Amino acid sequence: xxxxxxxxxxxGQVIERIALERGHExxxxxxxxxxxxxxxxxxxxxxxxxPDAAVGNISTCLDQxxxxxxxxxxxxxxxPKMAALCEEKQGAFIYGSNFSLGVNLFFALNVQLAKMMAxxxxxxxxxxxxxxxxxxxxxxxxxxxxxxxxxxxxxYSSWALxxxxxxxxxxxxxxxxxxxxxxxxxxxxxxxxxxxxxxKHTAHSREGFALGAVIAAEWLHGKSGIFTMKDVLNLS
Numbered sequence: 393x394x395x396x397x398x399x400x401x402x403x404g405q406v407i408e409r410i411a412l413e414r415g416h417e418x419x420x421x422x423x424x425x426x427x428x429x430x431x432x433x434x435x436x437x438x439x440x441x442x443p444d445a446a447v448g449n450i451s452t453c454l455d456q457x458x459x460x461x462x463x464x465x466x467x468x469x470x471x472p473k474m475a476a477l478c479e480e481k482q483g484a485f486i487y488g489s490n491f492s493l494g495v496n497l498f499f500a501l502n503v504q505l506a507k508m509m510a511x512x513x514x515x516x517x518x519x520x521x522x523x524x525x526x527x528x529x530x531x532x533x534x535x536x537x538x539x540x541x542x543x544x545x546x547x548y549s550s551w552a553l554x555x556x557x558x559x560x561x562x563x564x565x566x567x568x569x570x571x572x573x574x575x576x577x578x579x580x581x582x583x584x585x586x587x588x589x590x591x592k593h594t595a596h597s598r599e600g601f602a603l604g605a606v607i608a609a610e611w612l613h614g615k616s617g618i619f620t621m622k623d624v625l626n627l628s
Contacts, residue, residue: 465533
């Protein structure tokens with residue numbers, strides 16, 4: 393399979409290594425100022441760029457009929473527009489806030505726990521996420537995905553970052569921390585007066601994110617439609 397890498401930072405380079413190990417060919421390594429020359433040769437594109445570049449990368453792929461997998465976060469206000477373009481072009485698109493296989497299993501576990509805890513209002517939910525200091529968005533896309541799943545199955549109406557004023561009772565607080573050399577840690581807490589329940593996922597390196605993105609690209613090749621990692625892992 394011929395792959396275009398849109399974004400060639402640390403993640404892009406790990407994706408490249410894993411893709412080559414799995415027998416694929418890289419036909420484009422695009423940094424922010426580079427052109428899209430070579431995209432026309434690609435069977436699929438993998439976008440791990442920056443929020444300001446993601447929409448342009450994704451739309452260019454869809455316009456050129458190249459299936460695209462995007463793991464860039466911080467641009468989701470434009471997701472409906474990208475989904476509409478994918479449908480218009482009859483293209484193929486996967487967005488994932490986190491492509492780690494373990495995190496996607498964690499997503500499923502989070503939903504099941506949220507459904508269970510909804511019956512016990514004496515427990516108050518909260519979250520914590522920790523990432524490296526180079527991460528541009530806070531909270532992380534992964535944390536937002538976890539929060540949305542909790543909100544869907546509870547009485548919380550929205551999520552919020554801790555601020556100067558106390559949180560409302562229907563706000564799910566996300567403590568977003570940035571610490572050097574932390575690939576990504578996400579925790580969900582349910583606290584009552586008498587005990588606490590916690591589930592946690594800790595990434596040890598970028599390898600898991602990169603492998604999941606390559607597996608998603610392999611799965612997307614030859615398909616059309618809008619998908620998620622639930623489809624790739626048959627977790628729907």
